[in-house]
Amino acid sequence: MISKNHISQRFISYVTIDTESDPNSETTPSTPKQWDLANILVEELITIGMHDVTIDDNAYIMATLPSNVDHEVPIIGFISHFDTSPDFTGTNVKPQIIENYDGNDIVLNAEENIILSPDYFEDLLLYKGQTLITTDGTTLLGADDKAGICEIVSAMEYLIQNPQIKHGTIKVGFTPDEEIGRGAHKFDVKKFAADWAYTMDGSQIGELEYENFNAAGAIIKVKGKIVHPGYAKGKMINSMYYASEFINALPKEEVPEHTQSYEGFFHLYQINGKVEHTQLEYIVRDHDKNKFEARKLLMAKIVNDLNTKYGSVIFELELKDQYYNMKEKVEPVMHIVDIAEEAMKQLGITPLIKPIRGGTDGSQLSYMGLPCPNIFAGGHNFHGRYEYIPVESMIKATEVICKIAELTALKH
Numbered sequence: 001m002i003s004k005n006h007i008s009q010r011f012i013s014y015v016t017i018d019t020e021s022d023p024n025s026e027t028t029p030s031t032p033k034q035w036d037l038a039n040i041l042v043e044e045l046i047t048i049g050m051h052d053v054t055i056d057d058n059a060y061i062m063a064t065l066p067s068n069v070d071h072e073v074p075i076i077g078f079i080s081h082f083d084t085s086p087d088f089t090g091t092n093v094k095p096q097i098i099e100n101y102d103g104n105d106i107v108l109n110a111e112e113n114i115i116l117s118p119d120y121f122e123d124l125l126l127y128k129g130q131t132l133i134t135t136d137g138t139t140l141l142g143a144d145d146k147a148g149i150c151e152i153v154s155a156m157e158y159l160i161q162n163p164q165i166k167h168g169t170i171k172v173g174f175t176p177d178e179e180i181g182r183g184a185h186k187f188d189v190k191k192f193a194a195d196w197a198y199t200m201d202g203s204q205i206g207e208l209e210y211e212n213f214n215a216a217g218a219i220i221k222v223k224g225k226i227v228h229p230g231y232a233k234g235k236m237i238n239s240m241y242y243a244s245e246f247i248n249a250l251p252k253e254e255v256p257e258h259t260q261s262y263e264g265f266f267h268l269y270q271i272n273g274k275v276e277h278t279q280l281e282y283i284v285r286d287h288d289k290n291k292f293e294a295r296k297l298l299m300a301k302i303v304n305d306l307n308t309k310y311g312s313v314i315f316e317l318e319l320k321d322q323y324y325n326m327k328e329k330v331e332p333v334m335h336i337v338d339i340a341e342e343a344m345k346q347l348g349i350t351p352l353i354k355p356i357r358g359g360t361d362g363s364q365l366s367y368m369g370l371p372c373p374n375i376f377a378g379g380h381n382f383h384g385r386y387e388y389i390p391v392e393s394m395i396k397a398t399e400v401i402c403k404i405a406e407l408t409a410l411k412h
Helices: 003-017 034-048 120-128 143-161 239-249 289-310 328-333 335-346 359-365 390-409
Strands: 051-055 063-067 076-081 097-098 106-109 114-116 133-134 171-175 196-204 207-209 214-223 265-273 277-286 315-321 374-376 389-390
Touching: 003 133, 003 143, 003 390, 034 051, 034 063, 034 143, 034 171, 063 143, 063 214, 076 143, 076 359, 076 390, 106 133, 143 171, 143 196, 143 389, 143 390, 196 207, 196 335, 196 359, 196 390, 207 335, 214 239, 214 289, 239 265, 239 289, 277 289, 289 315, 315 359, 328 335, 328 359, 335 390, 374 390, 389 390
Parallel strands: 076 171, 076 196, 196 374
Antiparallel strands: 051 063, 063 171, 097 133, 106 114, 133 389, 207 374, 214 277, 214 315, 265 277
16 A cells, blocks of 8 residues: 555655756756756665666666566556746745645635635545645646656555566656656657656546647747837838737637637747837647648748738748657557556546647657657646645556556566
């Protein structure tokens, strides 16, 4: 039986170490402070009895749990990332433990009147009677994805301490910089040497995902012309007004706040503007490859049409694909999803098989030759002050890892 107190203390020891990544950095890891947790994880993996524990020059950690059966079993892996999102501060995280949650509002910070309420976050009501770990309202928590790391380490420790549970060779991998889209960029798939793997990086208990967005980033540069405003008639070109034409030309309902499930979107996440130059930064997302390509073509058409309208090159578009839907790589080996689904069912967990409305290291890894579905880690409201995780969900995720290892050995 996995101890609630043991897994809680391990998780808290991780989240209180600041590992925020930085999209503007060109190093790997993108912030030196990610090394603080990375080095601790190496020592912990050695302490619990893992073999071949390594950390490379870019802070990618790998370790092996040898097989304890005498027949051939596929080598499976479990992967999580130790950085946290730059969307909200991860400095000085002060977790709060809510025992036996009663279903009412949780005061995260009385001084700033920050309330975690089931009236707004309905999923809280799924966890009445359970133990929740929350923020103090001033930082994110870091369950994305230190919960996944905690669950993997705890599962390996449990399997080592309980050799009666039969399993094949298991690989674990911990990565930096997933939150800025680079978690798999320098992952050595050949060194990892697994037949398939699972990222422990989902949210609600039961989530099992093998579809994600196709993703691109778009930058629209708009050129203007500055003239003294008192003498500007017929001469000034205010790039900010022209940029608004591009914004308004995109479908107004195809944005994150109006879409769900398989619906794609255009997301304007940053504007920097002056009269002479405005830059719009978008992410473009769609599960369907054809619709994804159509979205990129639409942006290019709008730019072309606006330049034609004004008779000069005022608008420039830079488009770059970021990652693709891993469904294409996982469907040919669907037994790896079936094993995870069966593991959940045997543990009394209802599998929630649905598309990821985002990305995952597993997407890039799948295209690098390591098929890699995603499994729940248990947290909610990632990347902000309202983040929380039920301890019972972490325990269940740990049990799922152990059960997948056991079923893989039994089936082969």
